[in-house]
Amino acid sequence: MTPRPGREEDPDRLYTLTSGRSRPVSDAFDLVTLVVAECDPVPGMQSEHAAILRICRRPTAVVELAADLGLPVGITQVLLCDLLDTGRISARHPRTVRTAAQLPDPEILEQVLVGLRNL
Amino acid sequence: MDYATSDPGLVPGPPGPRAPLDASADNGLKIVITGGFGVGKTTMVRSVSEIRPLNTEETMTQAGAAVDDLAGVGTKSSTTVAFDFGRISVNARTVLYLFGAPGQERFWFLWDRLFSGTLGAVVLVDTRRLDDSWYAIDRLEHHGTPFVVARNDFGGPKHSEEQVRDALSLADGVPLVDCDARSRQSSKDVLITLVQHLQTLSAAHPRAREMTAP
Numbered sequence: 001m002t003p004r005p006g007r008e009e010d011p012d013r014l015y016t017l018t019s020g021r022s023r024p025v026s027d028a029f030d031l032v033t034l035v036v037a038e039c040d041p042v043p044g045m046q047s048e049h050a051a052i053l054r055i056c057r058r059p060t061a062v063v064e065l066a067a068d069l070g071l072p073v074g075i076t077q078v079l080l081c082d083l084l085d086t087g088r089i090s091a092r093h094p095r096t097v098r099t100a101a102q103l104p105d106p107e108i109l110e111q112v113l114v115g116l117r118n119l
Numbered sequence: 120m121d122y123a124t125s126d127p128g129l130v131p132g133p134p135g136p137r138a139p140l141d142a143s144a145d146n147g148l149k150i151v152i153t154g155g156f157g158v159g160k161t162t163m164v165r166s167v168s169e170i171r172p173l174n175t176e177e178t179m180t181q182a183g184a185a186v187d188d189l190a191g192v193g194t195k196s197s198t199t200v201a202f203d204f205g206r207i208s209v210n211a212r213t214v215l216y217l218f219g220a221p222g223q224e225r226f227w228f229l230w231d232r233l234f235s236g237t238l239g240a241v242v243l244v245d246t247r248r249l250d251d252s253w254y255a256i257d258r259l260e261h262h263g264t265p266f267v268v269a270r271n272d273f274g275g276p277k278h279s280e281e282q283v284r285d286a287l288s289l290a291d292g293v294p295l296v297d298c299d300a301r302s303r304q305s306s307k308d309v310l311i312t313l314v315q316h317l318q319t320l321s322a323a324h325p326r327a328r329e330m331t332a333p
Binding site for chain 2: 030031032033034057058059060061063064066067068072073074092094095096103104106108109110111112113114115116117119
């Protein structure tokens with residue numbers, strides 16, 4: 001895929017947002033970890049942090065946040081780590097296994113099946 | 120894309136601002152819809168999603184690019200892949216995210232980072248271009264991700280199920296179904312087939328199931 005126009009300018013801005021960090025220090029956030037704000041934005045807060053706190057007044061998946069912020073997933077995860085470290089958000093992690101050899105909980109599969117049939 | 124109007128199950132996706140999740144939502148699940156370019160991945164996501172599909176991207180940084188020599192990007196410092204997604208609220212606590220993931224080679228270097236813990240995958244195939252799907256199937260097998268294959272009906276020549284299975288070297292246990300990705304009902308049926316397949320696998324491997332117990 002050829003880079004989109006303007007893409008070349010992006011890295012500088014992204015590095016500024018995260019003080020040079022391109023990857024989160026831990027795998028604390030899955031794509032579908034649901035993030036919940038534990039406080040309101042305060043004046044002087046980095047605008048992306050404030051936006052996350054506003055969006056996450058209701059549980060919001062990491063991937064939805066990334067789409068709303070217009071930021072790559074990895075950068076969004078770095079911003080979330082900042083907020084988690086300072087207790088401004090909490091994270092509801094997926095209750096599924098992360099290794100390939102293990103199959104999902106039958107109870108969860110049953111819930112999904114019921115949910116799909118009710119669509 | 121044109122939508123037929125005779126099928127009441129056809130919906131272009133909900134309009135307006137998207138509804139927030141239930142305040143009690145605490146468990147996110149993933150299903151990946153993959154396949155070749157233009158095979159209907161986003162269309163299928165749109166057909167069943169409760170929100171208008173969103174788009175985001177992830178960047179493969181230098182460390183990842185170094186192993187991506189086959190795709191000819193080994194000298195780049197980063198590569199970006201974009202993907203679409205939608206969601207289905209299963210119940211007040213559980214929400215299922217559907218990801219439309221491109222089937223190109225370089226995408227698979229991001230698979231573990233993005234899609235570890237995925238319940239399973241749908242490989243959407245266009246029978247006029249079966250070759251586009253082969254790589255996705257190979258990679259899913261490599262990652263040990265359970266999947267079903269869905270033939271999206273583009274009105275091409277009808278191949279027998281056996282012909283398609285042969286062409287894709289599909290293992291006997293892998294379900295192969297026909298679908299119309301534009302139809303909500305049809306796309307829903309594909310997802311139900313996948314979940315039933317997962318149940319079958321789960322029942323056949325009780326030990327794997329025990330290992331998942333908390």
